[in-house]
Structure formats: C-alpha cells, structure tokens
Amino acid sequence: xxxxxxxxxxxxxxxxxxxxxxxxxxxxxxxxxxxxxxxxxxxxxxxxxxxxxxxxxxxxxxxxxxxxxxxxxxxxxxxxxxxxxxxxxxxxxxxxxxxxxxxxxxxxxxxxxxxxxxxxxxxxxxxxxxxxxxxxxxxxxxxxxxxxxxxxxxxxxxxxxxxxxxxxxxxxxxxxxxxxxxxxxxxxxxxxxxxxxxxxxxxxxxxxxxxxxxxxxxxxxxxxxxxxxxxxxxxxxxxxxxxxx
Amino acid sequence: xxxxxxxxxxxxxxxxxxxxxxxxxxxxxxxxxxxxxxxxxxxxxxxxxxxxxxxxxxxxxxxxxxxxxxxxxxxxxxxxxxxxxxxxxxxxxxxxxxxxxxxxxxxxxxxxxxxxxxxxxxxxxxxxxxxxxxxxxxxxxxxxxxxxxxxxxxxxxxxxxxxxxxxxxxxxxxxxxxxxxxxxxxxxxxxxxxxxxxxxxxxxxxxxxxxxxxxxxxxxxxxxxxxxxxxxxxxxxxxxxxxxxxxxxxxxxxxxxxxxxxxxxxxxxxxxxxxxx
Amino acid sequence: xxxxxxxxxxxxxxxxxxxxxxxxxxxxxxxxxxxxxxxxxxxxxxxxxxxxxxxxxxxxxxxxxxxxxxxxxxxxxxxxxxxxxxxxxxxxxxxxxxxxxxxxxxxxxxxxxxxxxxxxxxxxxxxxxxxxxxxxxxxxxxxxxxxxxxxxxxxxxxxxxxxxxxxxxxxxxxxxxxxxxxxxxxxxxxxxxxxxxxxxxxxxxxxxxxxxxxxxxxxxxxxxxxxxxxxxxxxxxxxxxxxxxx
Numbered sequence: 001x002x003x004x005x006x007x008x009x010x011x012x013x014x015x016x017x018x019x020x021x022x023x024x025x026x027x028x029x030x031x032x033x034x035x036x037x038x039x040x041x042x043x044x045x046x047x048x049x050x051x052x053x054x055x056x057x058x059x060x061x062x063x064x065x066x067x068x069x070x071x072x073x074x075x076x077x078x079x080x081x082x083x084x085x086x087x088x089x090x091x092x093x094x095x096x097x098x099x100x101x102x103x104x105x106x107x108x109x110x111x112x113x114x115x116x117x118x119x120x121x122x123x124x125x126x127x128x129x130x131x132x133x134x135x136x137x138x139x140x141x142x143x144x145x146x147x148x149x150x151x152x153x154x155x156x157x158x159x160x161x162x163x164x165x166x167x168x169x170x171x172x173x174x175x176x177x178x179x180x181x182x183x184x185x186x187x188x189x190x191x192x193x194x195x196x197x198x199x200x201x202x203x204x205x206x207x208x209x210x211x212x213x214x215x216x217x218x219x220x221x222x223x224x225x226x227x228x229x230x231x232x233x234x235x236x237x238x239x240x241x242x243x244x245x
Numbered sequence: 246x247x248x249x250x251x252x253x254x255x256x257x258x259x260x261x262x263x264x265x266x267x268x269x270x271x272x273x274x275x276x277x278x279x280x281x282x283x284x285x286x287x288x289x290x291x292x293x294x295x296x297x298x299x300x301x302x303x304x305x306x307x308x309x310x311x312x313x314x315x316x317x318x319x320x321x322x323x324x325x326x327x328x329x330x331x332x333x334x335x336x337x338x339x340x341x342x343x344x345x346x347x348x349x350x351x352x353x354x355x356x357x358x359x360x361x362x363x364x365x366x367x368x369x370x371x372x373x374x375x376x377x378x379x380x381x382x383x384x385x386x387x388x389x390x391x392x393x394x395x396x397x398x399x400x401x402x403x404x405x406x407x408x409x410x411x412x413x414x415x416x417x418x419x420x421x422x423x424x425x426x427x428x429x430x431x432x433x434x435x436x437x438x439x440x441x442x443x444x445x446x447x448x449x450x451x452x453x454x455x456x457x458x459x460x461x462x463x464x465x466x467x468x469x470x471x472x473x474x475x476x477x478x479x480x481x482x483x484x485x486x487x488x489x490x491x492x493x494x495x496x497x498x499x500x501x502x503x504x505x506x507x508x509x510x511x512x513x514x515x516x517x518x519x520x521x522x
Numbered sequence: 523x524x525x526x527x528x529x530x531x532x533x534x535x536x537x538x539x540x541x542x543x544x545x546x547x548x549x550x551x552x553x554x555x556x557x558x559x560x561x562x563x564x565x566x567x568x569x570x571x572x573x574x575x576x577x578x579x580x581x582x583x584x585x586x587x588x589x590x591x592x593x594x595x596x597x598x599x600x601x602x603x604x605x606x607x608x609x610x611x612x613x614x615x616x617x618x619x620x621x622x623x624x625x626x627x628x629x630x631x632x633x634x635x636x637x638x639x640x641x642x643x644x645x646x647x648x649x650x651x652x653x654x655x656x657x658x659x660x661x662x663x664x665x666x667x668x669x670x671x672x673x674x675x676x677x678x679x680x681x682x683x684x685x686x687x688x689x690x691x692x693x694x695x696x697x698x699x700x701x702x703x704x705x706x707x708x709x710x711x712x713x714x715x716x717x718x719x720x721x722x723x724x725x726x727x728x729x730x731x732x733x734x735x736x737x738x739x740x741x742x743x744x745x746x747x748x749x750x751x752x753x754x755x756x757x758x759x760x761x762x763x764x765x766x767x768x
Contacts (some may be wrong), residue, residue: 002627008607098751099744100702102706103706103720106727116299152337152341154364182620185618204626208714216623220623227618
C-alpha cells in the first residue's frame, strides 16, 4: 500500500519534472505549452479573480448537483415501482440520452439567460441523468431470491424497495454520484464558456480572446483542483455509505 | 393411490396420533409452466410439531412445491393447499428459508435476524432484544454486531436460521439449508438444528439431497418422483430421539436408508434417461 | 422485432413531441413542432449531411484510438504492478481536469483540423475503457489462468483466449458509455473556431437565436450518437453473445 502510494507520487512528480524540463530545454513558447512553474506562478498572482470565478462555478455545480441527484433518485425509485410505465419510458430515455448533454447547452442559454440559472439547469440535467440511470440499474438488479424471501415475510413493493432494493442499489447510486461530480464541473464550465459574465468558463473564454494562454492554464488548474476536491469528498462519502463492500 | 386408500390412510394417521391435526395439507396440488408439468397431484400432510424431510432427484419440482407452500407461487386450479385446515393465502404465514442464506451485507447479525420482524412492523428495539437473547442458542453470542462477510459459512447459515425462527410462524420451510456446507460443519449443524427444534417445537418441512440427513433429522421422510413431481413414498422414521451421530451406523438406520435409496435411485434413473433422450 | 423495438420509441417520442406542442400550446421559442424542425433539415439537406459526416468522423477517430489505448493501458497495468501504481492515479487525475477547457489549447496545437476534435474525443474515451478493461482482467479467476498455464499456454495465448474474452462484456459497457462521450468531445471541440460540424451548427444557431436550427442540430447530434452507439451494440451482440443480459 505504501509502495503504491510512493509510486503514485513518484509518477506525478516525474510527469511534472519531465514537463518542466522539456519546456525549458526545447524552449517551447508559453503560448504553446507553459512550464508547470509558470502555471503555478500565474495562478498565484491572479488568485483573487480566479478564486471568485471558481466560487461562482462551484456554486452553480453544487446547486445543480443537489437538484439533479435528488430528482434522478426519486425518478428512478418511481420507475422501479411502476414496471409498465418503465417499459414505456425507458426506451425514450435512452433515445434522449443519445444526444450529449453539451448539445443542449445553447438551448439552456437561450431559455434561461446567461446568468447562473442556465448553468444550474444544465448541471442538474446531466447529474440527474447519470444518477437516474445508475440508480435504476441498481434498483432492478436485485437477487430475485432475496425479493422472494422478503415477500414471504409479508413485505409489499414499498418494503422491498426500502429494505432491499435501495441498499442493494446504493453502490451503483454512489458510483453515479461520484462520476457526476466531475461532469457537473465540466458542464458548468462549458455552459459558462458559451455565455456568461462570471465563472471559470468565462475566465477561460476571456483569456483565449486576449491570447493569454497562461491564464487559461491557470483557470484549468483551479478548475481541476476544485473537481479533484469534490471527487475526493464524494469518494470519502461513498466509502462510508457503502461500508460493506 | 385411490381415493379410498387415501381416506383410509388419513384415518389411520388420525388414529395413530389423535392430538396431531394437520398443520399443512396439500390435496392434489399441480403446477404447470408452459409445456412443462412440474408438479402432478401432490398429496402431503404434515402434522403439528412434526419434522418432515423431503428428498427427490434434481429437477423433480421440489422448488416449485416449496414456492407454492411459501405462498410465492400459485398452484394450478384443482388442488388445494390448507394451512390449519383453511385455504388462505400463505404469503407471510410460513417461515421460509431459501437455499442461500441471502443475508444482507449492510446489516449486522442482529439486524439480519430481525429483518422479518421489522417487515411485520414490530418495534426494532424489542426485536433486537429478543434476537440478542436468542443469539446464544444459535451459537452467535459475541458476534451480534458482526457483518455477514466476517462470518464463516456455518455461522451465516445459523444467522439465516435465526432469522427464520424470529419470523414466528408455526410452519417452517427449510430449503437445503446446509447444502453448501462442508461435511463436518453440516453434521454439527444437523445436531444443533434438532436441539433447537426440540426446544422451539415448530412444524418443519425440510428439503435435502442427502438421504442420511433426511433420515437423521426427520420424523418422516417423503420421496418425490421424477418430473412431473408427485409423492412416491412416505417412510416414517421410528428412531428414538434425541438422536446422536452413532445412529448413522445402526442396522435400523441402514434398513431405512436401503429402502429410501432404492426409491430415489429409481427416480434418478428416470430423470437421467429423460435427460439423455 | 429488434427493429420494432428500435423504431417504436422513436415514433412514440415523435408523437409525444408533436402532441405536446399542439395540445399544450408550447411556444416555438421552447419547442417548435417536429415537422418544422424536420423541414429545416430537409431544406438544407446537404449541409446537415456534411455536418453529420464531419462530426461522425471526428468522434469515431477519437473513439477508436481511445478504445485501443484503453485496452492496451489496461493490459500493461494488469501485467506490471508498478506501472499501474505509477500511472493509474494520473489517469484518474486527468479525468478531473475539465477537458473542455483545453479546447482552445488543443485547437492551438493541432489547428482547426479533425485531429483537434478527435484529440478531445480521445481524452474523454480512453479512461472508462481503461478502468473497465482492467476490472475485467482482474476479475478473471486465477485458477483458470493456472489451468491454461498447465496446458503450456503463453502469455499471449492467455490474453487472447482468456483475459480479453472475459473482459469483453465490461469493455463494451465502457464503449457504450464512451460513444456518447466521444460525440460530446467532438461537438464541444468544434466550438473553438470550427465552421463545419454539428457543434459549429449549434453555435451558429445560438448566436442567431434560431431555436428551430438548434433543434435541427440536436437531432443531427442524436443521429450521430445513434449511429456510433448502434454499431457498438451490433458488434457487442456478435462478440459477447454468451452474455444474456447486462
């Protein structure tokens, strides 16, 4: 375990050193690829506006995430109970899902404006979809023998849902929630890039227009750190919730 | 068997043990799945407090029979399933233990044991207290807070049995509960089950593949025929209780075993031939 | 029968669309009638066909390379523990980077070419395939490997005859997911200055506030997604025939 950690850190350090060395030795201009030290320096000197932008994006991502996760879970539970409706609805869901969520971003901007609302809606949409599909899969993938056992105890569909399906689906639900963290940041940033006056996506868009690629990299760094933080938090939660794995 | 013989048989049973009325009575129970006749006119009575073991070749419809008695499956019209003499829905009235332990990995031993009680809406705290008191009987003292994945196969099976006992029903259905255990653990679990049974006195229908197990445990052994399943033979086991392992090598035991082996062998050959054809 | 199960949801959805617009009097600002959207596509048929082909090419290029790289890295990680320890955390970290933000930089590197969009599609696809292929390799029963070894099988034999087939179901699960991701990558990649493609059409529609054109582009995106997804599902049905259900 410790060896693995050491190797992992070694790999990270090796990548950074290699990057720095290549950029310096080959004298690559910063607008093509800045060295890590340059990115960190730029991030530090622009930390004020970057943090503001990061806070905005994080707010949109977290709000949309919460709404989407709840909606996705509730919908999955309803459809898990209502088999006939599910058989009708699910194929249509799959069709709608075949379009990447990003393609709906222009629509969201047109409908909900360039403020935070359009980003929250987009994030809720992608998180909701991810959680819904994962949860439904988990809820339906229970051992039929276990369902029979609970029924023999006199449990109805709700009892089976609460005592068996939901806990059985919890690992799948948590996977959906974990995957959703990164997606929610990405979608918030994408939607911001298309239209907004605030946030990391907007920062990146502005920097590209001004041909300030160091600032693009700095914004990417901040976004990555926030994503990584959210990802780690949800992963930790997952380990606590799904303790029996 | 003719109807007259049937009646005579029942009269005789009643005459033999006047106190024992039928806890469960199956009359001409059949079940067909599409083109497959799984069960054909099964007649079987189990008296109150009796331990009946059921053996038969694989694929003889044992599981179908079990699911019908557990109330999970409807029998085809024509037959009747009577519990305490009444034809009611059996779901929730029979304590049923499936082949696999089906313990829920997110619940510890006590919470797995009280699952049925919880479904019934009994208060959790009281159920946990009852379970805690029962844990010693089931050899689980000190393991109440362990999770299933921390237990051995034999212990898991005891938790599943405890869950079945906690589901306080007069009739218990055990479907090969020791099938997955190694021979030594299995022998221990058998003796332990008899001990528990003598203390809690429930009516038990116990399915198994193992003839020794069937004789060792049962008051009566029932042999099912090859598909379509029906009752081929019933054999009362007049061996004294409490039983101990020495019994397995007695001539009386072997005589019963001989008789049952012949019957099972014959049915297995039928299944085998049908499979080969 | 299979065709019916494919077409039926589409027809149902179309009926729902038309019906909802007519009955609920939905403003065309939100949802124009389906007829109108299809009409717009029909009127500019060649343009939409071209966008379809361009975006499809970008997504497929990234998807194929991503899938191959995923399987190859998983194989390497499976056989070399140290490599896995060293690189896998980087793979995970790479996925928390909002790749879309890279769009501008990737376009700067590769110019406005197919390569730029394919690179983004690639970045989104290789990771799920790596994870699932690795999980598939690791799930193989070591006793089965030992059995093949006892037959004198080489590492290559074991990989082709045991590891890869065992991992295929999981690999295809990842590929189905990646099909959508690759398309997303291609579309967003086109937002950084491309003039042809579904993504470019979406952006143009946004700037001109043309809802009908936007929906037309979304339908085209659905067609691209459906095409990739359909091929993956077909190949999966041929290769993983032994798995009855998901």
